Amino acid sequence: MALKIEKTFQVPEPAEKVWAILSDPRKVATCVPGAQITGQVDEKTYQGAISVKVGPSVTDYKGDVQIVRLDAQAHEIEILGKGQDVRGRGSASMKMTGRLRALPDGGTEIASVSEVNIVGILAQMGSRVIAEVSNIMFDQFVKNFQALLKQPSDAPESQGMAAREASPINATSLAWEAAKGLLRGKS
């Protein structure tokens, strides 16, 4: 199934600082819950993995992330990530476009449009679960991204690199959050 998620959020840091992180898949990956970059194929292509746990079942996707377009002038990035479940139970792909806009108060607005496609057992659980899980993942990404921005820029790279073990997102708690969100009337 295809899901389109559009999210916009703001950070107090200037556009150049934000761009430094957003244009680096290795840094972005550290903000995505359960994800890690495991290697680099060429300057545009990285290998990655993400682990999603819903209840007792874990789905591990392995694949690659490609930078399709990088425009340092306009501060726009388009990446395409594709992965297959290592146990052959499905696949997922995501095309994400991120655009920065400098705000009058010196901060930055990040606008992202993501198209997520899920094939396989996870997709059978119904689009409503996937949509909510995706939303929560994105919210957590935003939090991580904001935290990373606040770190001093000369922090050792190893902190953000694949060396850190990616802990699988516990989507049961995510789903609970989602349910609470629905009840509260959050979109």
Next chain:
Amino acid sequence: MSILHKTSPEVGGLGHPIKRKEDLRFIQGKGNYVDDVRLPGMVYGQVVRSPYAHARIKSISTEEAKKLSGVLAIITGEDLAKANLAWMPTLSYDKQMVLATGKVLFQSQEVAFVVAEDRYTAADAAELVEVEYEELPVLVDPHKAMDPGAPILREDREQKSNHIFHWEVGDRKATDEVFQKSAVKAKVQAFFPRCHPAPLETCGCVADFNRATGRLTVYMTSQAPHVHRTVFALVGGIPENNIRVVSPDIGGGFGNKVPVYPGYVCAIVASLTLGRPVKWIETRSENLQSTGFARDYHMTAEIAADSDGKMKALRVKTLADHGAFNAAAQPTKFPAGLFSICTGSYDFSNAFCEVDGVYTNKAPGGIAYRCSFRVTEAAYLIERVVDVLAQELKMDPADVRRKNFIPANKFPYKCALGWTYDSGNYEAAMKLALDKISYQQLRKEQAEKRAKGELMGIGISSFTEIVGAGPAHTFDILGIKMFDSCEIRVHPTGKAMARMGTKSQGQGHETTYAQIVAQELGIPAADVTIEEGDTDTAPYGLGTYASRSTPTSGAATAMAARKIRDKAKKIAAHLLECSENDLEWEPGKFYVKGAPSKAKTIQEIAFAAYTNVPPGLEAGLEAVDYYDPPNLTFPFGTYVCVVDIDKGTGEVKVRRFVAVDDCGNIINPMIVDGQIHGGLTEGLGIAFMQQIDYDENGNVQGGSFMDYLLPTAVETPHWETDKTCTPSPHHPFGAKGVGESPNVGSPAAFVNAVVDALSHLGVKHIDMPITPWKVWNVLKEKGVAA
């Protein structure tokens, strides 16, 4: 014909609502369903399934799975291919992969079969089988299946196309001419969504190959055990006398248990390989996602009529989505089943119908679900388009129907698409239904409510359906003619045993067949034991589906009983020392004409059959009959549904539902009513709640009960039933089938009611399932949502 003799309630012949004989074991939890079968040394099988709708298999690794303690075997398509078993024939003369080789064609397709000591280990091992896939473009829109550039799904076919068949019947030219000349034309595009029979018991088997005897016994959820035995013999190369198929108690069939599924074949192969009984029971998700679905017909119907509402011609075009393999279970000559009954209850001078079947990346099928071979689709279509015509002409839908019914004196009636309807009295059924529901009053109420902005609708469905396949000259499945059979044996003490080639999955055969014997021989139904489902003992039959048991095996039972009666007469004459011509019969005894006290009961005759037969006559009192029905039977009825629509939520509430059915002479009215209640409830689910849909990637939506909704006791309204009786002239006791009528006739009644509630707003049609969301959107569009 009417029933000549009425039996007493103690004997319990036709017409008596006797309580069911089979109930005792079920109410005590002592049913014997396939999953209850436990054999020494039995092991468990589990299927590994594809998550992709269309993908090439690059590799399958069973190494990790085999390491698990307790795993006995893992079978893949490659293994089966060595024994020429990777593919098997379907009941539609197509073929289907047992386990995938090369590529997979639908999500949930069978890819490997794991056998382990217990079901938990089997499940663990199935998770450890690693399959590498390369995704291929997916085709889920049947309308695109024949486009140039559409992915070709079936590489195994000689003709590289997704087009399976084109079938047509009727006179295209003459029909088109009538359309050109007609003042009024009504048209509807009606989609009958893919749904699933979902019997409460899923499919499964225990395959038990005994190495010592060389015999294979398969306990199986099978609605047609003999046909399955023959298929296993032909496909597996096992001598047919060494195969025994046993259908024990079956927890609902509705057509889901007619096809042969890969799980059965894998279990048999595993048992042959291991020499141990192998049990395979699918989960509900597997059942919904891979076994025989129903419908998925994209239909267009047009009626050409005069401005006074007289219908002249019918033109129908349908696109049939069969999924990845054409595994539809239907008679050979009818790739679209009996869909050409779509002229329904109406007298059309001309008609033309064409159907094109295509492949898509979806589960294979697709005839099932109490449909009588596509009659559900046909009845829905004609009843919808007649309502559309009524709306066009601003005529009352009851009036349009009445104006066009085949008159009661025109039977047997040959319709424009070739069927000869045996008997019917449509007007009488409709009158009873409309009177019962106070139709005129309802129309008045509707007008008043409309003035106040309230939404209320009345839907009528005056269906005619066609059941009891079928005569040998036209009907066969895989070449086997669609007769059916009965064998009766009367014991010395006057009790009897009878076996048939059909197989009940809840229809009450242990009671109803006994009642036929009771009617014909006067032996109390309580004294007649009925057995079905064991191919070692039951005479060959084609099974139970398409409402065929009463028309075929029921007839065979009557005929076999009459053969016994003929022999009984000879014995009676011998005992009473008179000529056969001097004897009269009433249920239970022969008596001398004019001297009724000189009589012999059937029990006395039975005893004499073993102790005192006339010279020259064989001992014993038994008979077999293989019945070739001269025609199908055409049950009919009128259903009327009243709905109220909530403008705030779009929820449709069924306020009343009256069902008048006519299935000719009835064996057990209590059982018939039960069938009607059940079928109407299925129709309710289909009309308002159910769909097996696929997204653009071929992911199944509706693959578990989380999404595939079944009505509970709360959603189900109270059903009001009544009957008219127009016997079948060619059936031995004037009966027709009835089990599927409620599922055939009701969807149109529900949909017509909803559309009728909104017709004043210009709504002409809403496709099923009519969910509150759908209705609310229509209300919003029309500006009346609260």
Next chain:
Amino acid sequence: MAKKLTIHVKVNGQDRQADVEPRMLLVHFIREGLELTGTHIGCDTSHCGACTVLLNGKTAKSCTVFAVQADGGEILTVEGLNTDGQLHPLQQGFKEEHGLQCGFCTPGMLMSSYALLQRNPKPSEEDIRWGISGNLCRCTGYQNIVKAVQFAADKMAQGGVR
């Protein structure tokens, strides 16, 4: 395979003991461990209710309970409804009112109805429909099941049976 645990349960009045894996579902334990096959499995998402039993006096969908969770408890299955070889009024009701066709949902229906009548001996039709709303039936359309429960309620009120 995980280490097995020993559980003690009282089933239909009899004390039973067995060693089970922690992940073993109660329904499998009942059907295979105890060889009581009256309780059925009809789905894999806890919707259908074919597996309904009474656990410590309350209805439970035994497919969604682990056998170890029943340790120390009491289970009543359909096989335990007979008293002294006599059919329970509910069982009689299902037969008299044609409340079953294929019989697969019947044990679950009986257990849910039993629990319903325990807490509400005089249920209205609506009460009954809500009371069995956790049990799916594909054959009967529920109408005669409602009548069966009403039959039992009347009989039990007369005869003082519980």
